[in-house]
Amino acid sequence: MRKVLGICSVVLIVSMLMGCSTMVHFNSYPAEADIYVNDEYIGKTPISKKISNFVGRDPTITVKKEGYYPIIKSLNKEVKVGALVGGLFLCWPAILWCYGPEANQYFNLQKVESNLGSSH
DSSP, X not given: OHHHHXXXXXXXXXXXXXXXXXXXXXXXXXXXXXXXXXXXXXXXXSEEXXXXXXXXXXXXXXXXXTTBOOEEEXXXXXXXHHHXXXXXXXXXXXXXXXXXXXXXXXXXXXXXOOOTTOOO
8 A cells, every 4th residue: 555655646746846937939920020039039830948946936028020910918828737736735835727728829929910001
């Protein structure tokens, strides 16, 4: 019985530790859009970056591409089961990392319409 409890404890601890951050993959249509996390340029889509799962963190994402309207928004989020289970059964502070960004974030940019040549 002790061996089973020990194995379960190790699995829960590893799950809890893995839940501290998520590798987030940023994609857009069209591709090659500039991605900023809290006004810090990280590169062009497609690109990946580790983002904290801490519940108090809600980074602002800005997506820009010339000829398209910019997108400014928060990340889509989800419950992180490993951190939630670890927090409930082992170490309650782990609950603070139980709600973080989804691993895949997709942005559909809208083309800026030109009104040149239109008459009113």
